[in-house]
Amino acid sequence: MSQNNEFLYSAEIQLRVRYSETDQMGYCYYGNYAQYFEVGRVEALRELGMSYKIVEEKGYMLPVSSYNVKYISPAYYDDLLTITTKIIDLKGVRLYFSYDITNEKGQLVSTADTTLVFVDKKTMRPTTPPEDFVSLIFSKK
Amino acid sequence: MSQNNEFLYSAEIQLRVRYSETDQMGYCYYGNYAQYFEVGRVEALRELGMSYKIVEEKGYMLPVSSYNVKYISPAYYDDLLTITTKIIDLKGVRLYFSYDITNEKGQLVSTADTTLVFVDKKTMRPTTPPEDFVSLIFSKK
Amino acid sequence: MSQNNEFLYSAEIQLRVRYSETDQMGYCYYGNYAQYFEVGRVEALRELGMSYKIVEEKGYMLPVSSYNVKYISPAYYDDLLTITTKIIDLKGVRLYFSYDITNEKGQLVSTADTTLVFVDKKTMRPTTPPEDFVSLIFSKK
Amino acid sequence: MSQNNEFLYSAEIQLRVRYSETDQMGYCYYGNYAQYFEVGRVEALRELGMSYKIVEEKGYMLPVSSYNVKYISPAYYDDLLTITTKIIDLKGVRLYFSYDITNEKGQLVSTADTTLVFVDKKTMRPTTPPEDFVSLIFSKK
Numbered sequence: 088m089s090q091n092n093e094f095l096y097s098a099e100i101q102l103r104v105r106y107s108e109t110d111q112m113g114y115c116y117y118g119n120y121a122q123y124f125e126v127g128r129v130e131a132l133r134e135l136g137m138s139y140k141i142v143e144e145k146g147y148m149l150p151v152s153s154y155n156v157k158y159i160s161p162a163y164y165d166d167l168l169t170i171t172t173k174i175i176d177l178k179g180v181r182l183y184f185s186y187d188i189t190n191e192k193g194q195l196v197s198t199a200d201t202t203l204v205f206v207d208k209k210t211m212r213p214t215t216p217p218e219d220f221v222s223l224i225f226s227k228k
Numbered sequence: 229m230s231q232n233n234e235f236l237y238s239a240e241i242q243l244r245v246r247y248s249e250t251d252q253m254g255y256c257y258y259g260n261y262a263q264y265f266e267v268g269r270v271e272a273l274r275e276l277g278m279s280y281k282i283v284e285e286k287g288y289m290l291p292v293s294s295y296n297v298k299y300i301s302p303a304y305y306d307d308l309l310t311i312t313t314k315i316i317d318l319k320g321v322r323l324y325f326s327y328d329i330t331n332e333k334g335q336l337v338s339t340a341d342t343t344l345v346f347v348d349k350k351t352m353r354p355t356t357p358p359e360d361f362v363s364l365i366f367s368k369k
Numbered sequence: 370m371s372q373n374n375e376f377l378y379s380a381e382i383q384l385r386v387r388y389s390e391t392d393q394m395g396y397c398y399y400g401n402y403a404q405y406f407e408v409g410r411v412e413a414l415r416e417l418g419m420s421y422k423i424v425e426e427k428g429y430m431l432p433v434s435s436y437n438v439k440y441i442s443p444a445y446y447d448d449l450l451t452i453t454t455k456i457i458d459l460k461g462v463r464l465y466f467s468y469d470i471t472n473e474k475g476q477l478v479s480t481a482d483t484t485l486v487f488v489d490k491k492t493m494r495p496t497t498p499p500e501d502f503v504s505l506i507f508s509k510k
Numbered sequence: 511m512s513q514n515n516e517f518l519y520s521a522e523i524q525l526r527v528r529y530s531e532t533d534q535m536g537y538c539y540y541g542n543y544a545q546y547f548e549v550g551r552v553e554a555l556r557e558l559g560m561s562y563k564i565v566e567e568k569g570y571m572l573p574v575s576s577y578n579v580k581y582i583s584p585a586y587y588d589d590l591l592t593i594t595t596k597i598i599d600l601k602g603v604r605l606y607f608s609y610d611i612t613n614e615k616g617q618l619v620s621t622a623d624t625t626l627v628f629v630d631k632k633t634m635r636p637t638t639p640p641e642d643f644v645s646l647i648f649s650k651k
Contacts, residue, residue, distance in 0.1 A: 103549075105548060105549055106257070106552065107251065107259055107544070107548060109251050109252040110247055110248065111250040111251070111252065112432060113252045114432060116247070117403060118248055118400055118401070118402075118404050118407070119400070121398075121403065121530070122528055125528065125529050125530060126528055139529070140588040148394050150394060150396060150443070151399040151440055152439065152440050153437075153438070153439050154436075154437070155435075155436070155437040156435070156436050157434065158432065158435065164563060165561065165562070165563040246404055246408055247407050247411065247421070248403070248404045248407060253573060257544075258573070258577060259542070259543075259545050259548070260541070262541030262544065263387055263389045266387065266389060266541070267385075270387075270388065270447075280388070280447070281447040291537060291540070292540040293580065294579070294581065295577075295578070295581075296576075296577070297576070297577050297578075299574055299575050299576065299577075306411075306420065306421075388539070389533065389539050391533050391534040392532050392533065392534070393529070393532040393534065394534075400530055446534055
């Protein structure tokens with residue numbers, strides 16, 4: 088998925104590795120990247136025109152159903168990382184993202200992909216996304 | 229508060245410092261102790277006879293309104309820590325806890341106290357706790 | 370990898386979902402599973418006969434180079450989860466694990482696999498593991 | 511400490527509450543504020559002229575020895591928070607900070623203070639800070 092060159096939308100953010108996110112190896116702990124990718128997709132959706140907060144207020148939630156990540160170079164404390172988030176596709180109830188992270192030296196730190204599922208907050212069952220979300224997601228292709 | 233020798237109930241648990249909880253200093257990150265104290269009070273309430281999960285199912289939540297902690301000796305990766313949790317008092321809407329953490333060598337790692345407030349999940353306003361909780365909390369004195 | 374039925378060693382642990390690990394969806398946050406798998410492999414190595422702490426004291430570290438996880442049923446606050454960790458293989462500098470998580474009802478919550486790389490703490494370069502580790506890992510097959 | 515109107519330096523940053531930082535109450539988990547204050551003091555030191563990363567590279571570390579926090583109004587997912595960090599004093603081996611957090615509506619979310627201790631990374635014993643740090647910290651008064 089992350090090698091896919093076709094995507095619906097792409098957005099870039101920057102964030103710094105916090106001290107709390109390091110471990111005694113002196114690396115950013117491997118479990119903390121999930122938060123970075125979450126921030127990446129949240130900001131991609133905001134930039135696209137519908138924040139994730141609004142998606143929840145409309146009665147949906149978007150749990151992650153699958154997540155694959157490769158750790159290529161370590162990220163260190165205080166590194167200013169660039170997270171590039173690509174919205175790959177929306178098919179039925181599933182929304183596909185891919186990501187890469189680079190550091191200030193331009194080194195590739197990580198690549199990843201996630202699959203998210205639209206869930207109705209009342210029924211807690213998978214559901215198709217709202218019309219305006221669908222329109223928006225395909226509007227920038 | 230944590231010097232107070234009077235308390236309503238006391239309980240002990242053990243947990244190990246996870247790798248994710250260390251930082252590049254090689255210490256357990258200072259922010260992670262809050263989780264340990266949370267586990268301490270959750271298990272104290274379960275042992276006393278009403279799990280925090282049940283408290284929430286009854287329509288209450290217990291956010292923390294104040295938290296004070298002293299870091300005395302560092303906690304390290306894989307240390308097996310003993311958390312002693314004391315329920316100090318229940319006054320009106322407020323529930324007071326104090327804690328200490330010791331390591332396997334018997335060294336004092338940390339002392340802390342927290343104040344929690346009973347909140348009604350519907351109104352999101354402070355409220356007195358349910359009768360059965362009040363009875364329980366004073367039953368072991 | 371996680372479908373692989375052959376493995377070198379298998380170990381089971383139980384842990385409870387902490388309040389800190391939930392998110393406002395009411396689920397255990399997807400990023401926190403990485404910690405659970407870390408606890409799973411740490412305890413598997415300890416049970417096998419060489420704790421990860423000892424591995425580090427011998428001059429090695431074991432960063433994760435790849436991690437794939439499927440979220441099948443949500444894990445909720447206070448759920449008592451069973452993590453089954455399988456050591457799949459050791460090839461050159463790489464150590465392969467797979468995992469599954471089930472809840473108290475016996476439902477499958479998650480499956481995952483990770484690849485870890487032996488790194489020399491002095492040179493910070495990949496290196497073959499120490500002899501005694503290699504012997505141990507193949508001893509229980 | 512946090513009511514003290516005298517301070518050596520003050521700096522402001524903004525950050526957003528991440529989804530990972532919420533809990534099932536729908537609040538930012540009380541333990542995550544420690545990370546926000548860490549980011550606040552790190553950026554205050556950077557703005558003042560010596561990043562914490564540089565402090566560590568000079569052979570020092572700055573563990574927290576005491577931390578007190580009041581939770582006044584909840585912080586919610588996606589809230590853009592303003593963290594004001596004040597360097598209160600440097601006395602011997604101890605560096606004192608106070609903090610407050612406000613939300614976009616101007617509501618006070620939290621106040622806190624921390625005491626940090628200069629530690630020599632080689633001896634792991636408390637030590638006076640380097641001369642250039644001392645000069646810098648008193649330079650803006």
